[in-house]
Amino acid sequence: MTKSTFTFSDLIAGYVTNVGSDSNSFGLRTSDGREFLVKLTPTVFAEFIRNLGEGYRDASASLESLLTEGQFLFIYGVFYPEGEGTPQIEAKHIVFAGESTEDYRFEEQDWWINQVRQLADYYLDHEFGDGPIDYEEYRTNLDISGDKSSSGRQETDTISRLVYGFASAYLMTGEDRYLEAAEKGTTYLRENLRFKDHDNDVTYWYHAVDVKEDGSKHKILASEFGDDYHAVPCYEQIYALAGPVQTYRITGEKQILDDAEATIRTFDKYFKDSSEKGGYYSHIDPVSLSAHDASLGKNQAKKNWNSVGDHAPAYLINLFLASGKKEYADFLEYNFDLIAEHFQDYDNSPFVQERFFDDWSKDQTWGWQQNRAVVGHNLKIAWNLTRMNSERSKASYEGMAEKIASVMPAAGSDQQRGGWYDVMERELQDGEENHRFVWHDRKAWWQQEQAILAYLILAGVTGNQEHRRLARESAAFYNAFFLDQDSGGVYFNVLANGQPYALGTERGKGSHSMAGYHSFELAYLAAVYTNLLVTKQPMDFFFKPTVEDLVNQELRVAPDMLPAGSVKLAQVWVDGQPHDDFDAEQMIVRLSDFTGSVKVRVKLMPADASFGADLLEVTGKEATISLYGDLQESNTQLLITALEQVHAQGVTIVRLQARDLNSISSNAIRAIGMELEKFGSEFSLRLCDANEKITSAMQDSGLAAEIRLETEALATS
Numbered sequence: 001m002t003k004s005t006f007t008f009s010d011l012i013a014g015y016v017t018n019v020g021s022d023s024n025s026f027g028l029r030t031s032d033g034r035e036f037l038v039k040l041t042p043t044v045f046a047e048f049i050r051n052l053g054e055g056y057r058d059a060s061a062s063l064e065s066l067l068t069e070g071q072f073l074f075i076y077g078v079f080y081p082e083g084e085g086t087p088q089i090e091a092k093h094i095v096f097a098g099e100s101t102e103d104y105r106f107e108e109q110d111w112w113i114n115q116v117r118q119l120a121d122y123y124l125d126h127e128f129g130d131g132p133i134d135y136e137e138y139r140t141n142l143d144i145s146g147d148k149s150s151s152g153r154q155e156t157d158t159i160s161r162l163v164y165g166f167a168s169a170y171l172m173t174g175e176d177r178y179l180e181a182a183e184k185g186t187t188y189l190r191e192n193l194r195f196k197d198h199d200n201d202v203t204y205w206y207h208a209v210d211v212k213e214d215g216s217k218h219k220i221l222a223s224e225f226g227d228d229y230h231a232v233p234c235y236e237q238i239y240a241l242a243g244p245v246q247t248y249r250i251t252g253e254k255q256i257l258d259d260a261e262a263t264i265r266t267f268d269k270y271f272k273d274s275s276e277k278g279g280y281y282s283h284i285d286p287v288s289l290s291a292h293d294a295s296l297g298k299n300q301a302k303k304n305w306n307s308v309g310d311h312a313p314a315y316l317i318n319l320f321l322a323s324g325k326k327e328y329a330d331f332l333e334y335n336f337d338l339i340a341e342h343f344q345d346y347d348n349s350p351f352v353q354e355r356f357f358d359d360w361s362k363d364q365t366w367g368w369q370q371n372r373a374v375v376g377h378n379l380k381i382a383w384n385l386t387r388m389n390s391e392r393s394k395a396s397y398e399g400m401a402e403k404i405a406s407v408m409p410a411a412g413s414d415q416q417r418g419g420w421y422d423v424m425e426r427e428l429q430d431g432e433e434n435h436r437f438v439w440h441d442r443k444a445w446w447q448q449e450q451a452i453l454a455y456l457i458l459a460g461v462t463g464n465q466e467h468r469r470l471a472r473e474s475a476a477f478y479n480a481f482f483l484d485q486d487s488g489g490v491y492f493n494v495l496a497n498g499q500p501y502a503l504g505t506e507r508g509k510g511s512h513s514m515a516g517y518h519s520f521e522l523a524y525l526a527a528v529y530t531n532l533l534v535t536k537q538p539m540d541f542f543f544k545p546t547v548e549d550l551v552n553q554e555l556r557v558a559p560d561m562l563p564a565g566s567v568k569l570a571q572v573w574v575d576g577q578p579h580d581d582f583d584a585e586q587m588i589v590r591l592s593d594f595t596g597s598v599k600v601r602v603k604l605m606p607a608d609a610s611f612g613a614d615l616l617e618v619t620g621k622e623a624t625i626s627l628y629g630d631l632q633e634s635n636t637q638l639l640i641t642a643l644e645q646v647h648a649q650g651v652t653i654v655r656l657q658a659r660d661l662n663s664i665s666s667n668a669i670r671a672i673g674m675e676l677e678k679f680g681s682e683f684s685l686r687l688c689d690a691n692e693k694i695t696s697a698m699q700d701s702g703l704a705a706e707i708r709l710e711t712e713a714l715a716t717s
Contacts, residue, residue, distance in 0.1 A: 120516075456525075456529040
């Protein structure tokens with residue numbers, strides 16, 4: 001690093017390498033291996049990364065013990081134009097990812113679950129207030145505090161994206177009000193923004209409606225967004241399905257499936273290039289419904305990432321997960337084959353080519369994009385190719401995903417401060433060593449999501465620790481700097497140094513570009529990948545289907561496209577009661593003995609996990625924890641953690657539901673006894689529905705008097 005001639009403040013992310021003998025300085029190694037010397041100033045303060053809804057967690061008093069080799073942290077401080085050799089920064093603010101070198105707080109089992117609750121509550125409060133959930137009151141544009149603008153604009157895609165968020169929050173928490181918001185939003189879209197074309201047997205969606213002061217509505221068919229003005233862009237039709245289809249996964253509502261299938265017919269009839277060239281066009285004319293209409297101007301007969309690739313994450317993977325229909329897997333494969341064939345351009349650039357003419361030749365003259373790359377689109381491709389590779393494995397999918405993962409850190413990430421950039425020039429010009437920023441070096445929330453999910457799923461699928469390191473670094477930057485701890489929600493953009501950027505259209509929490517989608521999608525899938533693939537922890541999911549709407553009365557509960565055999569369905573409850581009729585490997589719950597609407601809770605576990613301890617409910621001073629598998633010395637801490645969690649909530653009676661517990665070791669019994677000693681005589685444990693072997697072991701241990709044995713468990717909700 002060349003010595004500076006002026007004073008400036010900046011951020012560094014990295015790993016502690018050594019600590020000075022006086023504990024007032026330490027070395028720091030960045031993601032790409034550069035070394036810095038950090039000096040601690042008398043006014044430095046330190047904290048831990050905290051989740052939305054959490055209070056400040058001070059780390060200043062523990063600095064000496066926390067600064068150990070390998071500890072990951074962020075340093076904000078001042079560079080002075082002094083000295084030679086290793087660059088030095090005087091620290092003013094330190095943010096730790098966790099309390100030890102292997103402790104990253106966002107890898108806690110419930111981190112993303114808690115975050116999604118906060119996000120859902122934020123949007124419920126700011127869109128609907130204390131009254132009923134009424135989408136007549138919904139508005140697309142929210143300012144940085146979450147307050148609605150004076151505009152009466154309701155965009156289809158932003159409603160759908162928020163519906164996606166509420167549906168995802170229900171899948172993760174089972175909170176009925178989130179499902180209510182998802183279902184009401186889905187109905188509102190259908191009743192106010194759907195165009196059913198009976199002549200052609202298709203469905204498409206309006207761009208928006210404007211709600212006037214008298215409550216009447218003015219519908220807008222063609223887009224009014226600058227890039228797509230007076231056209232029907234494919235991506236808007238795609239994202240119109242995002243929320244309803246995620247809701248369909250929960251409810252199985254047939255009307256949602258009908259709308260999705262009719263919209264897919266629109267894609268195939270009007271957007272698809274049915275010639276030998278293949279692909280999907282980016283825009284069609286709102287009257288002729290032709291992609292070749294001259295009125296489309298720069299968008300005439302064009303193809304791009306959004307029109308080909310966005311089907312998968314927005315709705316198509318979720319539609320396949322909910323239905324299991326081969327035709328949706330075929331649709332996915334068709335699009336991913338096109339991506340693998342046409343988007344790679346590594347002889348010319350580390351970034352994919354995103355825009356094309358009709359014949360798949362490169363379009364490097366379009367609008368603002370020219371020959372430029374959106375960093376997040378590259379990462380999004382790697383993430384979704386890895387998902388698809390679990391369903392239909394192909395060397396082309398795996399190879400392209402790994403290629404993107406290997407080249408993107410140097411090309412598109414900030415390897416000094418952390419985080420991922422926005423739009424970059426795809427090619428270097430003469431004399432350049434670094435790809436240039438197109439407009440700025442700010443970082444957008446949604447592009448951080450793509451990086452986190454790409455490297456998380458790659459780490460989980462491959463076991464590659466380099467992927468896990470990059471996933472951790474990406475998640476650390478996001479959780480440290482994008483969560484608005486004052487007003488709630490997530491910032492749209494931050495500066496390169498992590499400070500919030502609050503100007504212009506990037507100031508708000510709701511806009512044409514931002515709604516409840518990316519932040520919720522991140523929370524949902526980061527929880528899935530972290531728990532089920534990376535840290536190997538169980539996770540619960542919630543559904544509320546109408547049984548008669550389900551094909552063969554079967555509910556599909558796979559959380560995502562994951563490697564075959566990596567996850568199993570361990571336990572099921574229907575309306576609070578244990579249910580045994582399910583396929584553990586295929587993750588299908590059979591509901592032929594039920595009618596009407598039922599609430600289904602499922603526990604998914606890594607296939608190689610041998611034990612689970614799951615908090616089912618807390619009611620007043622009583623709690624129920626469900627046990628599964630074999631409780632041995634190696635996994636006793638899972639139960640201890642669950643007991644400590646409920647004890648901290650003031651619970652005095654805990655029922656351990658042992659119906660699905662196969663065995664318990666003497667070590668585990670002793671550990672339970674020690675917890676009872678620690679919690680005191682007011683704390684009571686009751687072991688419910690244990691088998692004869694476990695009952696005998698408890699009686700022989702002498703703890704049967706301390707841990708009451710019950711034959712019927714408390715019903716769970």
